[in-house]
Amino acid sequence: MRKYIGSLEDFVAQPELEYDETFWADYQVLGPMFSALRLFMTMEDVLPVIVGAKGCAYHLNFTIVAWGEIDFDLGKRPLPVLQFSQSQIITGSFELSEGWVNRLKVLAKRRGAKRIMLFFTDAMALCGANLDGIAASLEKMCGIETSYVNVFAMSGTNQWQGYKAALEAMYLPLLDKSFKREKSVNLVGWMWPSRKRNQEIGCCISMLNELGIPVNAVISGGSQLSDIEKSLHASANAVVCSSLMGEMLDILDKRGIRLAGNRAPYGFSGTVEWLENIAEALDMDIHEGLEAMRARYLPKFLENKARLKGKKVFVSGGPGRVIGLLHALNDYEMDIQVACMFWPHAWSREDLKHLLQEHGLKVGTFILSPGLDDLEWAAQNFQFDVWMGGYQEQHTCKRYNIPFVPITVYTVTHVGFEGAVNLGNKMLMAMDGHSFVENSFTANEIEGYTCSPN
Numbered sequence: 001m002r003k004y005i006g007s008l009e010d011f012v013a014q015p016e017l018e019y020d021e022t023f024w025a026d027y028q029v030l031g032p033m034f035s036a037l038r039l040f041m042t043m044e045d046v047l048p049v050i051v052g053a054k055g056c057a058y059h060l061n062f063t064i065v066a067w068g069e070i071d072f073d074l075g076k077r078p079l080p081v082l083q084f085s086q087s088q089i090i091t092g093s094f095e096l097s098e099g100w101v102n103r104l105k106v107l108a109k110r111r112g113a114k115r116i117m118l119f120f121t122d123a124m125a126l127c128g129a130n131l132d133g134i135a136a137s138l139e140k141m142c143g144i145e146t147s148y149v150n151v152f153a154m155s156g157t158n159q160w161q162g163y164k165a166a167l168e169a170m171y172l173p174l175l176d177k178s179f180k181r182e183k184s185v186n187l188v189g190w191m192w193p194s195r196k197r198n199q200e201i202g203c204c205i206s207m208l209n210e211l212g213i214p215v216n217a218v219i220s221g222g223s224q225l226s227d228i229e230k231s232l233h234a235s236a237n238a239v240v241c242s243s244l245m246g247e248m249l250d251i252l253d254k255r256g257i258r259l260a261g262n263r264a265p266y267g268f269s270g271t272v273e274w275l276e277n278i279a280e281a282l283d284m285d286i287h288e289g290l291e292a293m294r295a296r297y298l299p300k301f302l303e304n305k306a307r308l309k310g311k312k313v314f315v316s317g318g319p320g321r322v323i324g325l326l327h328a329l330n331d332y333e334m335d336i337q338v339a340c341m342f343w344p345h346a347w348s349r350e351d352l353k354h355l356l357q358e359h360g361l362k363v364g365t366f367i368l369s370p371g372l373d374d375l376e377w378a379a380q381n382f383q384f385d386v387w388m389g390g391y392q393e394q395h396t397c398k399r400y401n402i403p404f405v406p407i408t409v410y411t412v413t414h415v416g417f418e419g420a421v422n423l424g425n426k427m428l429m430a431m432d433g434h435s436f437v438e439n440s441f442t443a444n445e446i447e448g449y450t451c452s453p454n
Contacts, residue, residue, distance in 0.1 A: 034162065045224045050080070186215075239261055242319055297418060391443075
């Protein structure tokens with residue numbers, strides 16, 4: 001695991017200051033299989049199946065429930081397990097039970113599945129199982145197209161290979177076809193199917209619609225297999241969660257689907273950049289509409305800023321979310337004393353460099369790949385007015401009586417101009433004594449702040 005603790009400026013300018021640290025599974029441990037499953041589980045006509053061991057399914061179901069069943073309308077989606085015994089794995093005997101296949105066929109019909117996607121556990125990889133053979137056998141017995149994603153490790157130090165493999169599984173078979181481009185944009189990176197106006201996808205779609213920017217497809221939350229092919233008619237891909245950044249979007253960019261808005265629309269500054277970048281890619285003039293949209297939210301934003309400016313804040317997140325939150329906190333001119341980043345991407349340093357050089361971002365201490373010990377150290381050594389972090393961090397905040405705002409479990413948008421206001425409202429409420437933690441998995445949420453055009 002790559003580790004760093006120091007100034008943000010040194011992190012950006014001197015990559016050699018990162019050091020290797022022995023990985024220990026204490027916090028934010030999500031591997032490639034988790035991320036690939038997360039992508040396919042949110043598609044409407046794909047049925048993911050874990051092959052090999054039930055432990056991975058338990059882990060995944062726990063995390064999906066904690067991060068999305070209630071808050072992002074993921075619901076109780078099934079995650080079948082094709083379990084092989086230890087002796088079968090040792091001897092390489094992978095015959096499929098007719099009874100199990102029949103039950104899977106019933107489930108697939110109920111779900112309207114047009115493709116079964118297999119995910120093999122580490123044990124299957126280590127024993128040298130014929131993955132193609134298992135997929136082919138299941139397809140023949142079920143009569144449903146079956147393929148697999150060749151990634152392993154439910155837990156690990158880096159999840160990006162899973163997102164990469166999932167996108168490749170969806171797009172590579174289509175790249176030999178030619179597609180007529182239309183002036184529209186895909187939203188890439190939402191793993192939850194909700195299209196509610198007060199949640200992330202709905203907020204982004206609403207902003208784009210108001211500005212006359214057509215949305216082609218959302219990849220992958222709530223989409224179908226047909227949406228993947230449909231998305232290849234768009235002229236741009238707008239990233240709304242950098243989990244899905246990487247080689248596949250670069251390949252599509254080179255083939256004419258321009259990669260635009262590559263940082264999520266957080267804060268006033270981040271939202272303006274995102275929308276302007278998309279408009280530029282589509283050769284559209286949105287200046288007048290964008291100014292009108294911004295003006296509707298500015299009074300409440302300035303009202304919040306009057307109280308938040310200079311307040312001491314801790315913030316953590318993955319390479320997309322924390323970049324966005326830094327935009328918002330910087331817009332509020334808060335004192336960002338500690339910022340933590342999990343799972344850095346290859347372009348994370350460039351994103352932070354952009355914030356430093358283009359937005360004058362200032363951060364006291366920057367931590368790459370924090371552990372629970374780093375959270376304890378921060379809580380003990382700084383006097384934070386408010387803490388913005390993952391849901392697990394509530395425990396540290398409770399121990400040290402720090403106002404806590406969860407940024408991974410929530411039901412109102414954190415993106416767009418209204419998201420910037422929502423984040424400000426939440427920080428102020430937390431500082432005034434509101435607890436956002438209703439129980440172990442549910443945030444005690446607020447109503448979102450929305451200003452509709454006249």
